Amino acid sequence: MRLDVVTIFPEYLEPLNVSLVGKARTRGLLDVGVHDLRDWTHDRHNTVDDTPYGGGPGMVMKTEPWGEALDEVLADGYEAGAGAPALVVPTPSGRPFTQELAVELSSRPWLVFTPARYEGIDRRVIDEYATRMPVYEVSIGDYVLAGGEAAVLVITEAVARLLPGVLGNAESHRDDSFAPGAMANLLEGPVHTKPPVWRGRGIPEVLLSGHHGKIARWRRDEALRRTTAHRPDLIERTAPEAFDKKDREM
Ligand code: 6GU
Numbered sequence: 001m002r003l004d005v006v007t008i009f010p011e012y013l014e015p016l017n018v019s020l021v022g023k024a025r026t027r028g029l030l031d032v033g034v035h036d037l038r039d040w041t042h043d044r045h046n047t048v049d050d051t052p053y054g055g056g057p058g059m060v061m062k063t064e065p066w067g068e069a070l071d072e073v074l075a076d077g078y079e080a081g082a083g084a085p086a087l088v089v090p091t092p093s094g095r096p097f098t099q100e101l102a103v104e105l106s107s108r109p110w111l112v113f114t115p116a117r118y119e120g121i122d123r124r125v126i127d128e129y130a131t132r133m134p135v136y137e138v139s140i141g142d143y144v145l146a147g148g149e150a151a152v153l154v155i156t157e158a159v160a161r162l163l164p165g166v167l168g169n170a171e172s173h174r175d176d177s178f179a180p181g182a183m184a185n186l187l188e189g190p191v192h193t194k195p196p197v198w199r200g201r202g203i204p205e206v207l208l209s210g211h212h213g214k215i216a217r218w219r220r221d222e223a224l225r226r227t228t229a230h231r232p233d234l235i236e237r238t239a240p241e242a243f244d245k246k247d248r249e250m
Helices: 010-017 019-026 063-079 099-106 123-130 149-160 212-230 232-236 245-249
Strands: 002-007 031-036 085-096 110-113 135-139
Touching: 002 010, 002 063, 002 149, 010 019, 010 031, 010 149, 019 031, 019 149, 031 063, 063 085, 063 110, 063 123, 085 099, 085 123, 085 149, 099 135, 099 149, 110 149, 123 135, 135 149, 212 232, 212 245
Parallel strands: 002 031, 002 110, 085 110, 085 135
Antiparallel strands: none
16 A cells, blocks of 8 residues: 655654554555655745635635646546545544545555644645545544544554555454444443453452453453443444343343
8 A cells, every 4th residue: 555645744644654554554554655745836835725705714725736746646647547546635624534434445456645733734635636536525423633644544554454464364353343243333341451460459250260262252341341431422322122131231
């Protein structure tokens, strides 16, 4: 997979060099380009923003630098044979970023991110590129960040760990909270490791029983309990058939 990020704060994306994403890059599973939007300005002050038409507070990111930057980044990617691009526009007014969307994005060969500062990017830029490629306007939650760069880090990490070969084994995401299948819409319950007693606190007995059926049942009960406590909305929106008889006895 190829990722490009166009930003006025390239250094904000340095975490892409470490941990899971950094390792995926060094292993050749991910090709990342971070580009400084100001490289596509032509005035002395490298201006990327201007006052909004119609008035109001704040500044709007200008069409021309974004247009030139995206044209060049796209041309370079096509030249490198990256496949069909999709534009990912982080914005608090986007659709919610979910595990389902992470799975969808992870199946694309090439994502181009346009994190904005100020009040966002002139609408015409997004409308223009939407005629050429899929555009995902995405929000990572119901709060407002100063810019989209942190959202790019969030989205990239969620997507990269789904790429084939990035995690040790494909089963690692089978039981993830929100994973499709039996755990869809359920939060994961608690986990434990050695030592067997710590400060007088033991391990739930069933986990030491070696009884895989009972362990699976206990884990599901804990997931249901946790979801009911922290995210009752997830229980509400789940089809009744998704719950088995023992779930309903909880
Ligand atoms: Cl993607 N960007 C900004 N600026 N704020 C956000 C967001 C994105 N998602 C939630 N809040």
